Amino acid sequence: GAVVSQHPSWVICKSGTSVKIECRSLDFQATTMFWYRQFPKQSLMLMATSNEGSKATYEQGVEKDKFLINHASLTLSTLTVTSAHPEDSSFYICSATGQIINYGYTFGSGTRLTVV
Amino acid sequence: QQQVKQSPQSLIVQKGGIPIINCAYENTAFDYFPWYQQFPGKGPALLIAIRPDVSEKKEGRFTISFNKSAKQFSLHIMDSQPGDSATYFCAARGGFGNEKLTFGTGTRLTIIP
Numbered sequence A: 001g002a003v004v005s006q007h008p009s010w011v012i013c014k015s016g017t018s019v020k021i022e023c024r025s026l027d028f029q030a031t032t033m034f035w036y037r038q039f040p041k042q043s044l045m046l047m048a049t050s051n052e053g054s055k056a057t058y059e060q061g062v063e064k065d066k067f068l069i070n071h072a073s074l075t076l077s078t079l080t081v082t083s084a085h086p087e088d089s090s091f092y093i094c095s096a097t098g099q100i101i102n103y104g105y106t107f108g109s110g111t112r113l114t115v116v
Numbered sequence B: 001q002q003q004v005k006q007s008p009q010s011l012i013v014q015k016g017g018i019p020i021i022n023c024a025y026e027n028t029a030f031d032y033f034p035w036y037q038q039f040p041g042k043g044p045a046l047l048i049a050i051r052p053d054v055s056e057k058k059e060g061r062f063t064i065s066f067n068k069s070a071k072q073f074s075l076h077i078m079d080s081q082p083g084d085s086a087t088y089f090c091a092a093r094g095g096f097g098n099e100k101l102t103f104g105t106g107t108r109l110t111i112i113p
Helices: none
Strands: A004-007 A010-013 A019-025 A032-038 A044-051 A067-073 A076-081 A090-097 A111-115 B004-007 B010-014 B020-025 B033-038 B045-050 B056-059 B062-067 B072-077 B086-095 B098-103 B107-112
Touching: A004 A090, A010 A019, A019 A032, A019 A090, A019 A111, A032 A067, A032 A076, A032 B098, A044 A067, A044 B098, A076 A090, B004 B086, B020 B086, B033 B062, B045 B056, B045 B062, B045 B072, B072 B086
Parallel strands: A010 A111, B010 B107
Antiparallel strands: A004 A019, A019 A076, A032 A044, A032 A090, A067 A076, A090 A111, B004 B020, B020 B072, B033 B045, B033 B086, B056 B062, B062 B072, B086 B098, B086 B107
16 A cells, blocks of 8 residues: 655754654655644644645745755655754654545654654 | 534443544535544554545445535444544545645544453
């Protein structure tokens, strides 16, 4: 089945530094990738949508300069949290869709970010 | 109009019972309705999905019932097991080329032996 690999699974960084999270579709071409943020015991909140070779589309209220998204190829999207602060600590999850999976959605395993 | 309302928030069922989780929506443009299972610290995993031209779909122990006129859909888990204890999310896709998924608020399911 369709697999999306997300790395790292957890990361601790110091306040003010930047962190990059990778999301790869291993066995299909992801025409669209999505990035979500999830707080404890809450639902998934869509942050942005990205298409290969295009600028990401951010949801209202999401700072595009803080959360940089790059979708450089049909199999790789990255989320960079710039100048991280403790309030950026959260669970970040990517998702991908594409024609080969009949436009269903496959999710990565998530990244737990802790900013200290 | 983009909301998907999910209930109950939490559910405790005895092993072998049939937990039922319900979702309701307003946007008639939604064209794809998946259910996801999420364990703590993991990403959501697709359980089963349905399109609005079908009233019921069954895959293994999981069944979706879909009522287009009432704009409601539900997940039934047959012969529930303690391993089914997880958080379940319903979702709906925007339709008309809108690929975004709108998620319900989630149901924390506990199956007791």
